[in-house]
Amino acid sequence: MTKNKAKIGDRVSFQRKEIIIEGVVGVVRDNSVIVDISMESSQSLHYDTTKTVVKHSNYVVLSSPETS
Template sequence: MAIRHASKGDSILFSRRGNEIEGKVFLVRDNSVLVDISATDAFLLGLESSNTVVAHKNYKILKKNKRK
């Protein structure tokens, strides 16, 4: 079965510190994606920025970006 990775613009769901976080992918790397999350979620996680890195194996794609 082929592993499907998120693409730029996709919405994903991931867990961090016991919280389910939703974010939008803005950059795809070989082993991970960079995701923009809400300022509220960033504060909840104790992050200084609303950007975070999520490994491909640690997220679920919620909505694919239809624009290519």
């Protein structure tokens, strides 16, 4: 989806199980980011946690703390 690598605190959007999810990047790894999502999003995805791993090629950066 994007070639812009997210930074900690960036708001990102990604698709999971045909649902568009937005969240905030908490951790950046070499190949992925760990994103904090809302409780509602985690429940709709049937996750036990509000954190999920997203590959760099599977998200779009919506905003950064510096530009907000």
